[in-house]
Amino acid sequence: MSLRSALLSLLSAEPMSGYDLERVLNETSGYVWTAQSSQIYTTLRQMERDELIEAEELRTGDRTRRVYRLLEEGVEELRRWAAEPVAYGAERDVAHLKASLLNLLTLDQAESLFRAHLAHYRQRLMTWERRIEGIESGTSPILRARLRAAAPDEHDALIAFKLLGYEGSVIRARGEIEWAELGLARVRRLREVTELVQSAK
């Protein structure tokens, strides 16, 4: 996933300024992409040169904003990117790897790892569930913009696939919560065994 595809995806909802894009990228995509201001502006300029987007100067009072609009070639590039098969690569889940080494640590340290994992994914789960609610209740501003831009007979597919993106994240977060709970149960069992051995001595 490149920042370029992320920006094209957002601009396919509605024209936005660099400032808007940065805010939406860090708020709504948050955990998915993160990008620095300077990277965003460099990529926008490159996409402008490649004629994927065009900028328009908008004046509000004495302030001028450059607002970017997706061109047909930009839609095409986004479409090509979405259609490309996913290149599945190495999976680096640091928490799962650390778990396999926890015998090197105390049970208290092992417990901390699982508690942190649980807290992190509970937080994530809430975020994703809120996004899904926003789509289902029709209050998500970016979905509203996308629906305005799309023909009525495309609305079903648009909503169905937007939901699916977030549902993937929900399923993932629930799995991680299940795993952290399994880890905590295993730490408890090891603690009981240790206590039994201690008291038998």
Added chain:
Amino acid sequence: MSLRSALLSLLSAEPMSGYDLERVLNETSGYVWTAQSSQIYTTLRQMERDELIEAEELRTGDRTRRVYRLLEEGVEELRRWAAEPVAYGAERDVAHLKASLLNLLTLDQAESLFRAHLAHYRQRLMTWERRIEGIESGTSPILRARLRAAAPDEHDALIAFKLLGYEGSVIRARGEIEWAELGLARVRRLREVTELVQSAK
């Protein structure tokens, strides 16, 4: 996760040559870490200079192999790494992101994406389940080496946590399979709606 921690983790099971490490890394960790030969050798030399490991020359017939053994400082570094809190960062699941853009594609293209996702994670699931079987049946060679190196009262924790690492991957793969099936069901429903609309015209 650095290659350094991966190599330390493998050497904590038993002494190995660079060739063994490369083979085990690409076979058993496979999807978790992948590393080029040259990276592995550079990292081993650095770790030797840092006195985390030491090399011994072993002769078999007219061949000489350098076999690396973990030193106490190496165990300490691995322990410190395992105890460090996980730095949870951006999550870039390309398939989930593409799913949210599938309204740009035909339903056939969308279906291909989910079929590929399903095939990929079914394959992964089989791999992880085989690893778990190897641990539970006691046939995993690397686990046997680890058990030989550990005190008997550490065996329970060692097995429990090794299993947990792979169980995390199993839960993850099952979740992705569930999600791909949800995607396929959604494509089917959209297809039915489209056909209904077509036949009503």
